[in-house]
Structure formats: structure tokens, C-alpha cells
Amino acid sequence: MDPVQDQYETFPYPPRDPKDEDQRLVVGSPSGRDEISHFLFGGARDWSKPFKVLIAGGGTGDGLIMLAQQLANVNCPAEITYVDLSKAAREIAEARAERRGLTSITFKTGSLLDAGEDGPFDYIDCCGVLHHLPDPAAGFHALSKALSPDGGMGAMVYGALGRTGVYDAQEMLRGLKKPCDSTAQRVETAQRLLASLPVSNRLKRNPFVKDHLASEAGLYDVLLHARDHAYRVPEIYEALDEAGLGMVSFVAPANYDPDFLISDAKLKARLTRLTGPEREAFAELLTGNIKKHMFYCAPKDAAGPGRSAQFSMEMIPVLYNVDMDPIMKMLEAGKPLTAHREGLEVKHPLPPGSAEVLALCDGKRTFDEIRESLTPSPPRDAFEKSARQLYRIFFGLNLMLLKARA
Ligand SMILES: C[S@@+](CC[C@H](N)C(=O)[O-])C[C@H]1O[C@@H](n2cnc3c(N)ncnc32)[C@H](O)[C@@H]1O
Incomplete structure (x- = not known):
């Protein structure tokens, strides 16, 4: 097989x-x-x-x-x-x-x-x-x-760079493998190797690879995979x-x-x-x-x-797989949107009024309808400029998509 x-x-x-x-x-x-x-x-x-x-x-x-x-x-x-x-x-x-x-x-x-x-x-x-x-x-x-x-x-x-250290460990484990090893023995050897990695080891220095720590299946998938190419x-x-x-x-x-x-x-x-x-x-x-x-x-x-969909005032913004509560709290406290990814923290200052716009994003209203729902309703050009900027950031983080009206 x-x-x-x-x-x-x-x-x-x-x-x-x-x-x-x-x-x-x-x-x-x-x-x-x-x-x-x-x-x-x-x-x-x-x-x-x-x-x-x-x-x-x-x-x-x-x-x-x-x-x-x-x-x-x-x-x-x-x-x-x-x-x-x-x-x-x-x-x-x-x-x-x-x-x-x-x-x-x-x-x-x-x-x-x-x-x-x-x-x-x-x-x-x-x-x-x-x-x-x-x-x-x-x-x-x-x-x-x-x-x-x-x-x-x-x-x-x-991605090759984010998986720094994974291939070092895979190579060492291929060296440690005996032809007669069972799956359980291979898993045990991998766990022993993990426990023996010195601080200078590249996997040890890459704390963002963690799936191998979650389960045996994860350990096998990351460290003992029969074949993978990043x-x-x-x-x-x-x-x-x-x-x-x-x-x-x-x-x-x-x-x-x-x-x-x-x-x-x-x-x-x-x-x-x-x-x-x-x-x-x-x-x-x-x-x-x-x-x-x-x-x-x-x-x-x-x-x-x-x-792909392109920003326009006639498109409907759809918030995507996101818990808005912490984001709204950040904005209400006057803080920029802060995105975290594998140890990296990036701050994205949002245009003024973003919290009000986001609160009206219900997946049904277009940007223009959101503008009309605001009191007072802002001028179209100024609103379009800031909505575009807000969309660029939210879409950039995969938090917002666009839908055309059916
Ligand atoms: C890491 S899993 C990903 C499963 C699923 N796509 C997901 O994202 O949750 C890789 C899957 O690809 C399957 N696979 C590997 N090579 C394949 C091939 N040539 N044709 C079909 N399936 C394959 C494996 O059996 C395994 O179930």
C-alpha cells in the first residue's frame, strides 16, 4: 500500500x-x-x-x-x-x-x-x-x-518558512527509524526526540508549529509523515x-x-x-x-x-467567520484593530466611524444602504472612501467578503 x-x-x-x-x-x-x-x-x-x-x-x-x-x-x-x-x-x-x-x-x-x-x-x-x-x-x-x-x-x-524545523525533525526521525518499527514505536521515538531537542534546534525555536503536540495523529502528521513538500x-x-x-x-x-x-x-x-x-x-x-x-x-x-468581487457601494459586506465582540470593544476603546498571526502582531488603524458601519453590517444591506441608515447620513464620497479603506483591511484579514444583491 x-x-x-x-x-x-x-x-x-x-x-x-x-x-x-x-x-x-x-x-x-x-x-x-x-x-x-x-x-x-x-x-x-x-x-x-x-x-x-x-x-x-x-x-x-x-x-x-x-x-x-x-x-x-x-x-x-x-x-x-x-x-x-x-x-x-x-x-x-x-x-x-x-x-x-x-x-x-x-x-x-x-x-x-x-x-x-x-x-x-x-x-x-x-x-x-x-x-x-x-x-x-x-x-x-x-x-x-x-x-x-x-x-x-x-x-x-x-508553507515552507512557517514550517521551519519540521523537516529537520522528519529527517532525524527517518535516521532513527528501524525497518521493523511499529506505528507505536515510531510515535514513541518521535516523543523521545522532541523531549531531547536542544534550545538551538530549529523546531524548538519555532513555537508556532504545534499540531504535533495536540494528538498522536497530529504528531504523526507533522513529524512522521510519509511524504510532504512545503x-x-x-x-x-x-x-x-x-x-x-x-x-x-x-x-x-x-x-x-x-x-x-x-x-x-x-x-x-x-x-x-x-x-x-x-x-x-x-x-x-x-x-x-x-x-x-x-x-x-x-x-x-x-x-x-x-x-473576485470588487468593492463598490452597491455590494453587500458580509462579516465572515468572525466574533465581532472583541473587535467592537477594541474600537469603542479607541484602539486600532490588532491582528495576531503566529507571533506577529499587526495594528490596523480603521477610519473614523468604522464601529457604526460594522454594527450595521447584517449581510443584507449594501454599503450605500448602510450609509443611508446612519444618522446623520454622511456624504457619499467621504463615506465611500472610508468604507473602501475599512473593507480593504477587513477583507485583507479574511473577516469580510462581498456579495452582490440577487
Ligand atoms: C491532511 S488530510 C486533509 C483532509 C481534508 N482535505 C482536510 O483539509 O481536512 C490529507 C488527505 O488527502 C488524502 N490523499 C492523499 N493523497 C491522495 C490522492 N492522491 N487522492 C485522494 N486523496 C488523497 C489522504 O488520504 C488524506 O485523507
């Missing part, structure tokens, strides 16, 4: 109990319904129309269940195909879907390399999978071929290009935008000479803490930032 398949038969990922579906829906990126509409359909995807989806390497079903439930909530006539090499992962995903009464899903055990057979798809989710393939380029290519010409894909691959920004662009795909956008683009990360005016001026992808690569080097790259891409002819 392929060692990656073997690993996910033993440790279906992520560990999930189908009973928990009664309590909560796991949400995240990529592949939220509103995110797909924003990034790939200009914020205007009509969910009353059929939507054909592939969940490639769906694991125990986080992305699958989120999207299937969100599409069911709006009665979308969706057809979802789940495929994964691991039967054990599929059984958990199936049980989760059954628990929720989700009937739009066809489950398959197999490789995403054969995804074309059931295509073309309007949307493909491939989260945390391509970097485990023996030939990731073949995976990008197979998924590209399975997309419809106006379809798109949400993907996640590991990416830098330029490599992602190359992989997409070779597969006939183009970038639409990274998720949380503020993490890839030096303007949000650098205040030195002379450096900023120099940075304007760089292309978009060069600036993203610069930001990745600057912070050094991106562990996962999440992005939306599409067939080359249908890619580019223009594919």
Missing part, C-alpha cells in the same frame, strides 16, 4: 467524531459558500443554479461537510463528489454527512488523479492534499483538467502555471501585502516596482511565519484578481 494511504488508514485526518455534528459545524477556509462566491464568482454566484463540486482528498470531511451544509441551507441543487484514498477517512466523512442528513454527496475511495472521470466541476476543494502526492505537479494537472472552463479551485498547501510563494505560481491554472487570490491577502507589514516609506516606495507575485513573495520572506498557503485559482484564461 502507498505509505501516505497507509498513514491515513491508521490516522484518518483530522480526527473527528460524527456525533459532534449535533453540536457545531466546523467552518474554515477554503470552501465556505460565501468565500467561493466572493473569490471565484464576483460575489454573484446564483445558488439556485446547479453546482457541481469535487472535494479532492476530503479526509474526514471538514471542507465537505461545511460546504454541503451551507449549500443545503440555500437549497442549492448541488452535486458533490468526495474522493479520498483512505477508506477509514471516508467512513467518518460518510457518518458525519448521514448525521446531518446531507444527501447531495457521492463518496468514492480512490485517487484525485482520476478526478477527470466525474468532471467537469464548477468548483474543486483540495485542502492539505497536493503536498502529499509523490508528484504534486501531476495532482495540479489532474485537477486543472477536471475543472470546467469557468470553474475554480480553493486549495491549501504547506511551498514558497513563487513555487505555487510555477505549479499553477505548469498546470494551466492562474492565481485568483491568496486568502487573507493582507498576509501577502508588504503595505500592511512595513511602515518605512522609502522601502514602501521601492516595493512599488515589484510585480504582485513578487510583493507576495517578499511579504512571505518578511514575516517568515506562513505555515499554510490558502488560495483560490482558476483556469488560466479565467484567473486573475478580476475574477
Whole structure:
């Protein structure tokens, strides 16, 4: 058996109990319904129309269940195909879907390399999978071929810099492995190595990699993985290009935008000479803490930032997977919005009046309708300028998306 398949038969990922579906829906990126509409359909995807989806390497079903439930909530006539090499992962995903009464899903055990057979798809989710393939380029290519010409894909691959130290430990553990070791012995050896790492070790000095400390499955996934390859920004662009795909956008683009990360005016001026992808690569080097790259891409002819929703006063702002209470408290205390990511703290001063605008964001009103709801209602030009600035920051942090009025 392929060692990656073997690993996910033993440790279906992520560990999930189908009973928990009664309590909560796991949400995240990529592949939220509103995110797909924003990034790939200009914020205007009509969910009353059929939507054909592939969940490639769906694991125990986080992305699958989120999207299937969100599409069911709006009665979308969706057809979802789940495929994964691991039967054990599929059984958990199936049980989760059954628990929720989700009937739009066809489950398959197999490789995403054969995804074309059931295509073309309007949307493909491939989260945390391509970097485990023996030939990731073949995976990008197979998924590209399975997309419809106006379809798109949400993907996640590991980030090399944020995972500093992981590959050192993986290499040491390969050296320590005996051919006859059981899974339990490999886990024990890894735990012993972790306990023996000196302070100077690069994994020890990278406290932001923590999944290996949470569970045995996490430890296996991070330190004993049969195969994983982490990416830098330029490599992602190359992989997409070779597969006939183009970038639409990274998720949380503020993490890839030096303007949000650098205040030195002379450096900023120099940075304007760089292309978009060069600036993203610069930001990745600057912070050094991106562990996962999440992005939306599409067939080359249908890619580019223009594919996504664009700010206008006629668009509806949608607050996205965010608990607004702490943010409102920060703003009411006159503090800037402070974003934390893997040890990095970035302060984003918001335009005056932002708290009032955010309080009126109900996912139904357009920016212009929000302006009209304010008393006194501010002049359109001035409001548009500050709403655009507010949106740029909130969207940059993946806290706000745009939706067109149906
Ligand atoms: C880290 S898990 C990610 C699961 C899920 N996408 C998520 O984000 O929660 C990787 C999954 O990819 C599956 N996988 C790896 N190679 C695959 C392939 N060639 N075709 C289909 N599934 C594959 C594994 O079996 C495993 O379930």
C-alpha cells in the first residue's frame, strides 16, 4: 500500500467524531459558500443554479461537510463528489454527512488523479492534499483538467518558512527509524526526540508549529509523515502555471501585502516596482511565519484578481467567520484593530466611524444602504472612501467578503 494511504488508514485526518455534528459545524477556509462566491464568482454566484463540486482528498470531511451544509441551507441543487484514498477517512466523512442528513454527496475511495472521470466541476476543494502526492505537479494537472472552463479551485498547501524545523525533525526521525518499527514505536521515538531537542534546534525555536503536540495523529502528521513538500510563494505560481491554472487570490491577502507589514516609506516606495507575485513573495520572506498557503485559482484564461468581487457601494459586506465582540470593544476603546498571526502582531488603524458601519453590517444591506441608515447620513464620497479603506483591511484579514444583491 502507498505509505501516505497507509498513514491515513491508521490516522484518518483530522480526527473527528460524527456525533459532534449535533453540536457545531466546523467552518474554515477554503470552501465556505460565501468565500467561493466572493473569490471565484464576483460575489454573484446564483445558488439556485446547479453546482457541481469535487472535494479532492476530503479526509474526514471538514471542507465537505461545511460546504454541503451551507449549500443545503440555500437549497442549492448541488452535486458533490468526495474522493479520498483512505477508506477509514471516508467512513467518518460518510457518518458525519448521514448525521446531518446531507444527501447531495457521492463518496468514492480512490485517487484525485482520476478526478477527470466525474468532471467537469464548477468548483474543486483540495485542502492539505497536493503536498502529499509523490508528484504534486501531476495532482495540479489532474485537477486543472477536471475543472470546467469557468470553474475554480480553493486549495491549501504547506508553507515552507512557517514550517521551519519540521523537516529537520522528519529527517532525524527517518535516521532513527528501524525497518521493523511499529506505528507505536515510531510515535514513541518521535516523543523521545522532541523531549531531547536542544534550545538551538530549529523546531524548538519555532513555537508556532504545534499540531504535533495536540494528538498522536497530529504528531504523526507533522513529524512522521510519509511524504510532504512545503511551498514558497513563487513555487505555487510555477505549479499553477505548469498546470494551466492562474492565481485568483491568496486568502487573507493582507498576509501577502508588504503595505500592511512595513511602515518605512522609502522601502514602501521601492516595493512599488515589484510585480504582485513578487510583493507576495517578499511579504512571505518578511514575516517568515506562513505555515499554510490558502488560495483560490482558476483556469488560466479565467484567473486573475478580476475574477473576485470588487468593492463598490452597491455590494453587500458580509462579516465572515468572525466574533465581532472583541473587535467592537477594541474600537469603542479607541484602539486600532490588532491582528495576531503566529507571533506577529499587526495594528490596523480603521477610519473614523468604522464601529457604526460594522454594527450595521447584517449581510443584507449594501454599503450605500448602510450609509443611508446612519444618522446623520454622511456624504457619499467621504463615506465611500472610508468604507473602501475599512473593507480593504477587513477583507485583507479574511473577516469580510462581498456579495452582490440577487
Ligand atoms: C491532511 S488530510 C486533509 C483532509 C481534508 N482535505 C482536510 O483539509 O481536512 C490529507 C488527505 O488527502 C488524502 N490523499 C492523499 N493523497 C491522495 C490522492 N492522491 N487522492 C485522494 N486523496 C488523497 C489522504 O488520504 C488524506 O485523507
